[in-house]
Amino acid sequence: MITSLNVDDQHRLVEAILRIDGMSVRRGREVHLAALERDLGHRLPFEHHDQDKLDVWALVDVLLNYPGAAQALVRNLERFYKGSLSVAALRDLVRELVPEPWLGQEERRELHQLITALERVDPGLTHLSRFPMLYRRAVGPAWPLLDREMRSLHDVVALLEELPSGRDGVPPLLVFVDDLAQYAAPSTAPAIREWVRRQAAVQGLDGVLFQRRHVQVEARARPEPSETYLIIACTPDALEPDRYLVTAWLQVDREPGSTLQCSDEALPLSRIPELLERLLTADSSVVGRRTPDLTVEFVLPRGLLDHPVEDSKIKIAGFEHRIGIKYPVVVRSLDRMRLAAVHHDWRHKWTALRENALDAPVCLVTRRGEYDQEELFSKLSESPAVLALAFPPWAGSEEPDEHWVGLVSGAPVIAWCRVGRDPARFAREVKDLLASDLMKLPRRTMELRRQALTAGAEEAAPDHLGLHLTLVFDDADRIPEPYVRLRPPA
The missing domain is CATH 1.10.533 (Death Domain, Fas)
Known part of the structure; x- marks a missing residue:
């Protein structure tokens, strides 16, 4: 408030x-x-x-x-x-x-009546699901996303009316309503735009608002964002460690995400595919996303990193299939997101990988114990942003292992075989996988998983790497806000 x-x-x-x-x-x-x-x-x-x-x-x-x-x-x-x-x-x-509001009584009533009309034609409140994205555009980076519950767009409008104007003098509410008109139905959009036009004229902001729209039009003329992310975060329940509090959100490039699921009920792992199926087949924000490409990211605690999440099955029109052959599926570390002390190294390595994705150094470890842990940490600290391991993490152990050293060192990309691998064979396979642009590794991993099911009989054996590969692909530019310490306004 x-x-x-x-x-x-x-x-x-x-x-x-x-x-x-x-x-x-x-x-x-x-x-x-x-x-x-x-x-x-x-x-x-x-x-x-x-x-x-x-x-x-x-x-x-x-x-x-x-x-x-x-x-x-x-x-x-x-x-x-x-x-x-x-x-x-x-x-x-x-x-x-109580301060006098900047909107007059009649102007405010008209706006709320327009919002009511908008909600009538959108009973599923998909406009409300876009609130984080539109809110962030309106207020800029100086204001953190608020955790106050937004039950309707009337709540959003009331909140934004109280926020001060930005550097350009445009009230955040005016920016928000102007952006909202882009998503409104044809029956309501013209009236919303006319309301914005009148308010801008009264405030003497016609030119500023026109310039802002011009910049937006230029941005929309550029290619659409290349990727949309469906992110599933599983946090261990404090009372039942084999159950997880599940949060799901949809994110377009680096825009703020829209929350799709945030349940207080802790779920067993067996319920995750059911949630995935609902989101991927019935959620309007996911099904109606702007871009066809979609990456599924699982934010998991250490004990779940080795879980074959890409094998989760969903059913569409009676046909059941693994999500890993339909979408690029990657894993992200919940523990590292919570560990702010390693974020600097993580961001540094991610930036280096992004800028040198065609020729990034890779640290290959084919045998457990091949390196002393401090030796491995030093090796990873020098430059490699990619760690490839021919063996799985220690099961059920909280002791540091090579996988944990990789996470603490800040390596954003870690790949391993969940069932263990012959060192020479793994070195050959992973070399092929990592041979080109590493920023496209999630998609190539999806292709490898498809090959495991479509290759010839010899290559499609049960031990094909595509059936047993875990890929940690941890984008340090997209750390969810709850895990980022607030910074002072710019």
Whole structure:
């Protein structure tokens, strides 16, 4: 909440409201709240309490969360109780404590009515799912993404109206609504754009807004983002270590992700394919994504890194198949995301890999114990961003092994065979896999998994590397915000 008061000032508002006859009892408050909602053009998320003082305290919380709501309540009460001294006292207190919003009453009501119309034609709230992306565009990097629950676009609009203008003088709300018009249905988009045009004219921002749109048009004229990511994060449950709290989000390039799933119920691993199938076949944001390419990323704790997530099966129109032959599937380390001390090395190595993807050095380890752990760490610290291992991690052990040393060193790409491999054979196979542009390694790994099922009988044997390869491909430019320490505004 941007408009906030200390406890004493909030008590003053509560007491002033309770002194008004029609607001001192719940039935009267319900009547005036209904009138206030009609005046604002949208519902208010207000939950009643049995005690009058607690009920009014909750009402004041809501009034402070929605710009113009406190002033609108005073106007309604003045019309209803003409000449009332207690209403006049509330009016003076609101003027003292609650800043005047920059939008006028009629302009705000019209905007909320447009939002209501937009939500009617989009009952699935896919516009709300785009909130993180549009919010970040509107407020810029200085404001962190907020964790306040957004139940409707009315909540988003109320929040943004209270944020100060950016460097170019354009209020974030105006930027947000202007961007929202791009995604609105044809029946509502023109009216939303007209509302933005009028507000920009009133604020003297026509030229700034036109320039911003021109930049956006140029950006859209360039090729569409090359990749979309469906990210599934599994966090061990504190009470049941064999169950996981699962969060899923969709991300386009490096734009902020849109949350698709965030469950408080801890799930066993056996339920993950069911969630994947729902997201990949029924979620409108995934199915209706802007680009056909999709990479599936699993953010996993150390104990799950060796789990064959690419073998998870989904069913489409009665046909069941592994996701690893349909999409590039990679693994990311949850522990490393939480370990801020290694993020500098991780980012440095990722940048080096991105800039030298055609000729990046690779550290190949074909036998467990081939290097002392400090020796391996030193070797990886010198330059290699890619670590290839012919053997799996130690199962069920918290002791450091070669795989863990690779993660702590910051190596963004680690590949290994889950069942162990003949050293000479693994060296030959992995050399072929890593022979060209390493930034395309997830897609080549998908092709290798397909080859395991489509090659000739000899090559398609059960021990084909494509059936047993885990690929950690950890993009340090896309660390989810909960795992990034907040930086001061630029």
